[in-house]
Amino acid sequence: MTHLVEGKAGLVTGAGSGIGRASALALASSGAKVMVSDIDETAGGETVELIREAGCTAEFFRCNVAEETQVAALVDATVTAFGKLDFAFNNAGMNGVFAPLDEIDSATWDRVISVNLTSVFYCLKYELAAMKKQGGGSIVNTSSGAGLTGIFNNGPYNASKFGVVGLTRNAAMDYGQFGIRVNALAPGSTATPMMMNAFEQNTEEFKAQILNSIPMRSLVEPADQGAAVVWLCSDASKMVSGIALPVDGGWLAGK
Structure with a gap:
């Protein structure tokens, strides 16, 4: 990959594995x-080591994104370490629970919304303030294909990821005047450890059903999602803001 973000500095949440x-x-x-x-x-430290082994620069900061004070500390630590915050990829999140709404308890709802949606508000709050002060930047929030279309029996997750798209568009409108771009990534089925574990624990029929729902008949690789994030964080996309970009092998095309 070419050096699209040469000289830039920023943060990635949920960077211990997968996307x-x-x-x-x-x-x-x-x-x-x-x-x-x-x-x-441990997982975050492994990512840092992989980056350093490749001759690149990385630091680690532990953060539970569902805790506002920890998010504020993360942004501060990034600016302190690198002197600026050119980009942020707010990726940390969790899966939902597949069940009809009338069978989902309030604690489950609160947990999914807190980790997937409220955390993005916390991240935006402090990242936007830092970028506004320095005169610009680019933020990418992880939504999902499930943030752009409904999924059976997946209400809390659906709601949280639709909410991420709404926050993204609102922030893009409010902060474009300060040179800040805000976009969302909408991953489809991706070959993360979580997805591969689901394949291993289910039948061949389940795997075939997933693959046949993707026009390109293949899972997206985490590196494909990463390439999209790099582009959205780079000046190559300098007039792209407020979008939710599906990287899903065409899954949403027929929805």
Whole structure:
């Protein structure tokens, strides 16, 4: 990948595995200094080591994005370490629980909304303030294909990811005047450890059903998501703001 983000610095949440790790690696290999953040210190540390082994720059900061004070500290630590915040990829999140709404307890609802949606508000709140002060930047929030179309029996997750798109568009409108772009990534079925574990624990019929729902008949690779994040964080997309970009092998095309 070319050095699209050469000289830039920023943060990635949920960077201990999957899309977050692939994106942190892609940003670093494209010339950026990256603050790797995750609630799992071991996994986050492994991402940092992978980046450093490639001759690139990364630091680690543990953060539970559902806690506002920890998010504020993460943004402060990034600016302190690198002197600026050119980009932020707010990727940390969790899966929902597949059940009809009348069978979902309030604690489950609160947990999914807190981790997937309220956390993005916290991240935006402090990242936008930092970027506004320095005169610009680019933010990418992880939504989902489930943030653009309904999914059976997945109400809390659906609601949280639709909410991420709404926050993204609102922030893009409010902060464009300050040179800040805000976009959302909408991943489809991606070959993350979580997805591969689901394949291993289910039948061949389940795997075939997932693959047949994708026009390109293949799972998206985490590196494909990372490439999209690099582009959205780079000046190559300098007039792109307020979008939700599906990276899903065409899954949403027929929805």
